[in-house]
Amino acid sequence: MTARVLLQGHARLGSWIAIQVHLHNDGPSVSGELRLQGGTQGGTRYATLVQLDSPSDKDWILYAQPPSFGQQLEVLLASGGNVIARQKVAVTIHDPGQLIVGVVAETTAPIVGTLSLPAIQNQQPAVVVPLAVADLPTRIEAWSALDRLVWQDTDASSLSTEQLAALRGWLALGGRLIVVGGTAGIGSLGGFPDDILPYRPTSTVDVAPDSLRSLLGTLPKEATDVPAMAGDLARGRALATSGDRVVAAQVAYGSGSVTILGIDPTVGWIAESSASKSLWPALIPPRSEGTVSMADDTQIVSAVSNLPSLSLPPLGGLLLLLFGYVALIGPLNYLVLRRIDRREWAWVTMPILIAAFAVGSYAFGSALRGSSIIVNEVGIVRGAPDATEGTAQVYLGVFSPARGTYQVAVPGGALLSSPISGDIFGGQGSSLDVVQGDPSRVRDLAVGFGSLRTIRAESQVVVPKVHAELALVDGTLTGTIRNDATTTLEKPAIVLGTNVKVFKDLAPGEQVPVSLVVGTNGFGQSLSDRIFGQIFFDGSVSSSEATRRDQTRHMIIDQLTNDPQFGNLGRLQADGPVLLGWGRQAILDVAVEGQAAKRVSNVLYYVPLSMGIRGKVTFQGDLLNSTMVETDAGFFSKEPSVFNFGRGSATVSYRPIPFEGRLTVSHVRFGFGFEGEALPIAGGVAVEPIPDACMNLKQGDKIPADCPQPVPQNQFDGMPEIELFDRTGAGTWHRLAHPTQGQTYDLADAARYVDPATGTLLVRYVNEAQDQVGFAVAVSIEGVVK
DSSP states (O other): OEEEETGGGEEETTOOEEEEEEEEEOSSOEEEEEEEEESTTSOEEEEEEEEEOSSEEEEEEEEEOOOSSOSEEEEEEEETTEEEEEEEEEOEEEOTTOOEEEEEESSHHHHHHHOOOOOOGGGOOOEEEEEOGGGSOSSGGGGTTOOEEEEESOOGGGSOHHHHHHHHHHHHTTOEEEEEOOSSOGGGGTTSOGGGOSBOOOEEEEEOGGGGHHHHOSOOTTOOOEEEEEBOBOSSEEEEEETTEEEEEEEEETTEEEEEEOSOTTSHHHHHSTHHHHHHHHHSOOGGGOOOOOSOOHHHHHHHTOOGGGSBOOHHHHHHHHHHHHHIIIIIHHHHHHHTTOGGGHHHHHHHHHHHHHHHHHHHHHHHHOSSOEEEEEEEEEOOTTOOEEEEEEEEEEEESSOEEEEEEETTOOEEEOOSSOOSSSOTTOOEEEEESSSEEEEEEEEOTTEEEEEEEEEEEEOOOEEEEEEEETTEEEEEEEEOSSSOBEEEEEEETTEEEEOOOBOTTOEEEEEEEOSSTTTTSOHHHHHHOOOOOOOBTTSOHHHHHHHHHHHHHHHHTEETTTEEOSSOSOSSOEEEEEEOSOSSOOEETTOOOEEEEEEEEEEEOOOEEEEEEEEOGGGEEEEEEEEOOSSOEEOSSEEEEOSEEEEEEEEESOOSSOEEEEEEEEEEESSSOOOOOSSOEEEOOOOHHHHTOOTTOOOOTTSOOOOOGGGOOSOOEEEEEOOSTTOOEEEOOOOOTTOEEEETTGGGGBOTTTOOEEEEEEEOSSSOEEEEEEEEEEEEEO
């Protein structure tokens, strides 16, 4: 037996890993199973049935959740109680917020060597993993540890049908595929389907360096023409063009994207200069802008336990029982015995009354918890417009009114495990025994009296089909949404960043108009509160079914907006609008052997929608993404719009969400502050670059009247210097006057600094003092898209 973990053994908590096991048998036939103990708390034993004839030579795939600690897992081949063979496999566990980039290339060393990404939060560098096609799993669930994938000079037709389907699903959930040029030519992309590519390369052309300035920033003097894969833009937006041909483009696919960079970034002046330092961060954004795994499931596990059977009994019933007991065993018992003149019988009546009340209390509790087994299903299902295929993350709560052991089956080959954060009720010391296959099974699930066990499941499911036509016109999201499914979408909502529009229930075939003014409203308020309002969680069994349903859905949204680094962001991690809709129909056909279980379901359907942008628009807040390009500063940390760093500089790329057409910029505004989000406002103080003559002054020179006064060293205000990259002419950096806390600035001649094709603005924050700067900054780019 030999075994290895795909993706070269890289994983993170909450992600699935695929272990490929090769079994060669020259001896007698073997009927047994492959076993592995895993899960974040070692709380799941995974197994898959194996039949080895003699002779045989087969590969098997076993899926598991990695452990919280340790770097090895042991795979066993067992038959009954006998272990036939064992093999240890290496696993590398990464932090939830750490970026993992895979590289599939004919020769991976040049890409790995030039792929320079800045360390952002807590100085965590990105992990770059060389991969072969054989390292890519065949199920989407096992791709969840991978955030970005770079592809070069490898024939895409070598991907199996299952791998290609998993790649599609991974992209839809937030993955980013970057295809770069090389020596293999345009034929290497033939295996990628047209519908995921922004353009199909049809020829190779020589591209002038100036055509690549929006991608590479400052060009070296020795820059010359470079060959590039070119074609006609089919969808998405162009990042670079040569004449009427596109040589770099990007298209959204679900929550993710596919980028084609027609040039080879590993050779010539591009690799030898600082150009690649600007290129790769622009192509590979931080992980917080798209994630496909869940590192902490506390909120959704709490939602599973939100059942009347697990709630506190009503206070009125408890008080009635208590006072009735006190009254009966005391005054009433005494009065009755005195009336019949048999007070000495109290030695008999009091134990009888105590026993009767004990039985009554037990009956009262049993009545509240019910007598049926309940399977409570809470899930998040991700789909795409005009499609019925989706991926589900489902949490199944199995409630039992009495202590028992059950056999649970889930059809469809779902991957099952214990929750990442463990069960809230019961089962803390018991592991799940999972047998993978179709159906997947949990053997001997032990549930305590009046308790609940939680099972985590991931599977491919059917999603309600939704059709949407949306456009952002003059700052208002308009269009229509139509429910093409056969089921009702309950309380659907369109979410674009912190902007929310909630609709009435959408019946099958029904269409509703959309009109949502996009702004920066809702700051400081959770997304769940904006959809459902503030909800009081009293944990009482007397809560109505509708109230309890809203409580559960409130917690699901809180889980969805949770970030492993920053907590509840109050917004979805998506570049465009998202439709959130709800259903009560079960999506997994869970069976408890020998039991007629009652089913309760709360399912969130998460469907990213495409959106056209035209007319006057202000890209700020949710419509403007910021990406770290480069930093040489010490003690650097960055939250969404708050920076802290020591002496040095940090270069940031501000890019609007994807749009088609060209942006004519009229204003670029900066708002600065220390606390909270500094939001740009209309107007602002006009600011222009400091003249070159002022920048070239030496110490002791007289400062001309038109030059700004430098900030005295003894008056350090914690604010950085600001430099902007000029995209016209030679492509140089210009410094602005020193900013002031609480002030908004309106940049003069703003079009010089913004790329009209992508809307990208490069800003460099510079700290020339020994002390650390700490500031909040918000940027807005205003213009017209045509």
